[in-house]
Amino acid sequence: MLWNLEYIVSLVIAVILAMSIHEMAHGLVSYWLGDPTAKLQGRISLNPFAHVDWLGVLCLLLFHFGWAKPVPVDPSYYKDRKTGIIWTSFAGPVANFLLAFVCIFCLILILKLNPLFLYSNLGSLLESILSMTATLNIGFGLFNLIPVPPLDGSKVLFAFLPDEQYYRFIQGSPFFMLVLVVLIYLGILSQPLSMMQNGIWNAFVQICSFLLGM
Template sequence: MFNIRSLAIRLLALLIAFTLHEFAHALVSYSLGDRSAGTHNRLTINPLAHIDWMGLLCLFAFGFGWGKPVTVDPRYYKDPKNGMVWTAFAGPVMNFILGFVCIFFYYLILGFIPSLYYTGIGSFILDLLAQTAYLSIGLGIFNCIPIPPLDGSKVLFSFLDEDKYFRLIQGTPVLSIIFIAILFSGVINAPIYHLESSMVSLFSNISMKIMGL
């Protein structure tokens, strides 16, 4: 049965997760000297600036996907290769931080204001926090896969010479085909969900210990 509440929560969670992911890329690149993100209006948390419609569809359907890639120009970095690595790493790290923050506040509300769960707005907020945590962590894990155009490739290939590095991270038709085949084959679903569940459990345990629950 169609459930507008569940649809709204999932859509909001997706928008939050991938918007902050792309914003993190833009912010780190900008801080390293590249002004491209500012020129292309990506230094914003407005979701409309970061939407990639195919990536959003995959996020909605599979729980992992991507936003519109942030335009970066590594020539402005003092160390182009390391600058690309830090810029790429920023997206998944932001997703993991967001996941932890959502889980922390989820248990904070349940532990100290449990009655809020039985109100309409309270249950909506708690469900949104839970959904955002799962989707954000899943998005971060997915983007760590070392296949272009995902962020993991920019980190894994960093041991290569600069010429080979920048050629590989741009991707090739073969790598694109491999990426699409892996995405739609479903072979990565189980590993991602396992890692996602493990990270959620870890963040939950840390949060509850911090609060003494």
């Protein structure tokens, strides 16, 4: 029962952190580029209540596919609209990867300074939260880089398209969402995403171990 409770607590914390930092990053970069929309609506915040769509959280917990409240942005404020959209979109996945890196760094630091701490109840819970948060943030960042509208990857990876086609493409359509749902349902994305997730995790571990002299 204790293990189940620890797992549930860790998973809920990881999901909320992943969604909150992802959406906050979108709003923050958009604000840096001159767009005050997210700031005026209180979305440049780590407060989960500002970002979390609880139905999306529930779906992510149950089906490993969820969503947060999209941060409102107004590209008309950007000096270069297309470039602004690309940077704002890229910010969310980058924030997820950075949070995952910090969590892995903290895990390895604990292992170096006091590995016996992880055998305590508190240490076990902390290890579960850090590892779950790192794993889920890597996965969340990768998923959002899939080049299918309305995911961030479609706005980043198709930047080579002419402006008119680019804007029309990233607006998406029900067809794109249907394709995404079918790919998820059939499990076609599971293996490549899992391989990339493991690769990023191992790379972060190696970097952190090197930085900490382990």
